[in-house]
Amino acid sequence: MEEIAYGDAMEAEQADFEDFFRAEYQTLLRAMYLISGTRDEAEELAQEAFVKVLERWDRVREMDNPSGYLYRTAVNTRRSVARRLRLAAQRALSLHPPDVIAQSDDRDQIRRALALLPVSQREAIVLVVWLGLTDAEAGRVLGVSAGAVRVRISRAKASLQTPMERSSA
Amino acid sequence: MSDLKELLDREARRVDGASDALGSVLRRRDRKRRNQRVAAGVVGIAVFVAAVWIVTSGLSFDRTQTQVVPGGPVTRLDPFISIHAQLTDDAPVRNLFEVETSDPQYWRLVTLDEFNGDEWRSSDPDGSAGQVTVPTVLLPGQSFPAGTPPAEKFTFRILTDFGADAHPVPLPLAQTPVQINAGDLGDVTWDPSRGQAFVDGGLDAGMQYSVRSRIVVPTAEELDHVTDVSAAQYGLYTELPQDFDPRFEQIANDWTKGEDSDYDKVLAIAQHFHADEFRYSTDVDVPEDSDALLTFLTQTKIGFCQQYATAMAVLVRELGLPARIAVGYQAGTLQDDGTYLVQSKNAHAWVEVFFEGYGWLPFEPTPGHGTSPNAQPGTYLNPATGP
Numbered sequence: 034m035e036e037i038a039y040g041d042a043m044e045a046e047q048a049d050f051e052d053f054f055r056a057e058y059q060t061l062l063r064a065m066y067l068i069s070g071t072r073d074e075a076e077e078l079a080q081e082a083f084v085k086v087l088e089r090w091d092r093v094r095e096m097d098n099p100s101g102y103l104y105r106t107a108v109n110t111r112r113s114v115a116r117r118l119r120l121a122a123q124r125a126l127s128l129h130p131p132d133v134i135a136q137s138d139d140r141d142q143i144r145r146a147l148a149l150l151p152v153s154q155r156e157a158i159v160l161v162v163w164l165g166l167t168d169a170e171a172g173r174v175l176g177v178s179a180g181a182v183r184v185r186i187s188r189a190k191a192s193l194q195t196p197m198e199r200s201s202a
Numbered sequence: 203m204s205d206l207k208e209l210l211d212r213e214a215r216r217v218d219g220a221s222d223a224l225g226s227v228l229r230r231r232d233r234k235r236r237n238q239r240v241a242a243g244v245v246g247i248a249v250f251v252a253a254v255w256i257v258t259s260g261l262s263f264d265r266t267q268t269q270v271v272p273g274g275p276v277t278r279l280d281p282f283i284s285i286h287a288q289l290t291d292d293a294p295v296r297n298l299f300e301v302e303t304s305d306p307q308y309w310r311l312v313t314l315d316e317f318n319g320d321e322w323r324s325s326d327p328d329g330s331a332g333q334v335t336v337p338t339v340l341l342p343g344q345s346f347p348a349g350t351p352p353a354e355k356f357t358f359r360i361l362t363d364f365g366a367d368a369h370p371v372p373l374p375l376a377q378t379p380v381q382i383n384a385g386d387l388g389d390v391t392w393d394p395s396r397g398q399a400f401v402d403g404g405l406d407a408g409m410q411y412s413v414r415s416r417i418v419v420p421t422a423e424e425l426d427h428v429t430d431v432s433a434a435q436y437g438l439y440t441e442l443p444q445d446f447d448p449r450f451e452q453i454a455n456d457w458t459k460g461e462d463s464d465y466d467k468v469l470a471i472a473q474h475f476h477a478d479e480f481r482y483s484t485d486v487d488v489p490e491d492s493d494a495l496l497t498f499l500t501q502t503k504i505g506f507c508q509q510y511a512t513a514m515a516v517l518v519r520e521l522g523l524p525a526r527i528a529v530g531y532q533a534g535t536l537q538d539d540g541t542y543l544v545q546s547k548n549a550h551a552w553v554e555v556f557f558e559g560y561g562w563l564p565f566e567p568t569p570g571h572g573t574s575p576n577a578q579p580g581t582y583l584n585p586a587t588g589p
Contacts (some may be wrong), residue, residue: 051224054223054224054227055224058219058223058224059218059219062217062218062219062223063214063215063217064214066213066214066216066217067210067213067214072216072217075217076220076223079219079223080223080226080227080230081230083227084227084230084231084234085402087227087228087231088231088234088330089330105389106389109388109389109402110388110402112388113388113402113404142209143209143210143212143213144213147213158206158210159210162206162207162210163207163210163211163214190206193206
């Protein structure tokens with residue numbers, strides 16, 4: 034009997050996770066796309082983040098803000114992947130790797146403008162302006178203070194202003 | 203502002219989730235679980251992998267593994283380096299990390315808390331039981347006895363790459379951490395019951411993090427008064443196999459005969475290993491089972507930290523006291539700039555025994571390694587026992 038009850042609990046947990054996944058996946062994928070600049074990387078990061086969340090789902094589901102945890106995991110995953118690639122590339126080439134997005138020859142202004150921002154500013158812009166988090170919420174995701182988020186956003190906006198004006202002209 | 207949001211939105215809509223994304227996440231999780239089971243087995247076999255660091259990460263079949271560096275020597279570490287391999291005379295000495303501190307400690311990586319009758323294993327080799335934390339965090343509490351000095355800061359600088367994929371690796375720490383400032387390490391998980399912190403994504407040369415730890419060093423007299431360790435709460439840490447050879451219990455009783463307090467008994471066992479008849483050497487076979495352990499205790503009496511820690515932790519459990527093994531590094535070598543250089547030859551294992559009110563305290567059973575930084579006279583490692 035106990036085993037059956039345990040199985041039921043597992044199933045309920047899994048169902049919970051599937052609901053969470055359906056509610057969050059598309060938005061996370063898009064946020065990671067805006068931050069990373071490539072579809073493939075966005076998909077890799079979003080899926081890896083969900084795998085990590087799933088592994089800890091029994092605890093994550095009890096959190097006040099599971100989706101904050103999801104984004105933090107995704108952002109941290111991107112950082113460790115980026116760090117690894119950067120180091121591997123430096124060793125191989127003794128060069129900084131070219132920024133994937135900056136290389137893009139896409140004519141879209143916003144994409145190029147985003148690509149020129151430091152990634153920390155890109156993260157802040159995507160979380161606050163696009164996703165609608167508060168500075169404090171974004172700070173928790175990024176592991177910095179709300180004040181640091183505000184600074185990043187205002188710098189990002191200053192850099193974006195010129196290309197934006199051009200694009201709307 | 204709304205313009206910017208709109209532009210971002212338009213850009214974001216270029217991407218849609220594939221319809222089988224959920225299935226793909228579930229499959230990846232299953233694959234990872236299988237890999238972790240393999241990794242857990244390996245930790246058990248290698249027993250004292252100071253290279254758990256490396257082992258849990260060396261077994262990735264993940265496509266994110268981008269370790270091979272073209273055009274140069276591959277600096278990748280062998281995933282099966284054990285403490286033994288790091289300690290043998292002809293093993294290459296590698297610089298692992300530096301620690302900035304005025305108070306050198308044993309640097310702890312992981313806990314081996316399960317004894318299956320033959321060898322000690324970690325019940326959680328990949329840190330998955332850890333609580334998730336943000337990069338800078340006040341670690342959830344353990345209470346400290348009155349008189350514990352305030353937290354001290356330890357800054358760790360990694361000198362070589364550890365792990366190169368998405369597997370978690372344990373962070374070297376000074377026991378007992380109350381705060382970790384993970385710098386750019388990313389997500390750190392902390393498991394207060396096992397005393398382990400893990401970070402995702404490996405550690406790279408050049409990375410830095412700092413830890414604030416409180417070092418609990420009670421006096422012999424204080425520990426003498428600790429009795430009746432709450433076996434209910436820590437019973438897990440006193441477990442031995444049901445059919446375990448009764449000669450171990452006999453040895454534990456013989457060695458502690460006439461000792462009054464639990465503390466005196468634990469100390470008697472540790473000190474027995476420092477007596478003349480036991481000798482230090484890495485030039486031994488790694489014992490694989492309880493027979494070999496018994497031979498070590500009663501006949502050969504020669505070995506290195508692996509044998510000594512294994513034997514002492516077993517004997518302490520035979521007394522009904524909670525014991526486990528800590529794996530990590532000795533303090534290292536003081537350098538000109540005041541930092542401590544920790545190298546592969548510092549790989550070490552020691553024993554921790556739980557004392558109610560004081561937590562897990564380290565004991566050094568390995569002869570020739572009585573240089574535990576806490577071994578000042580009057581402390582539990584080197585008590586100035588009165589008449």
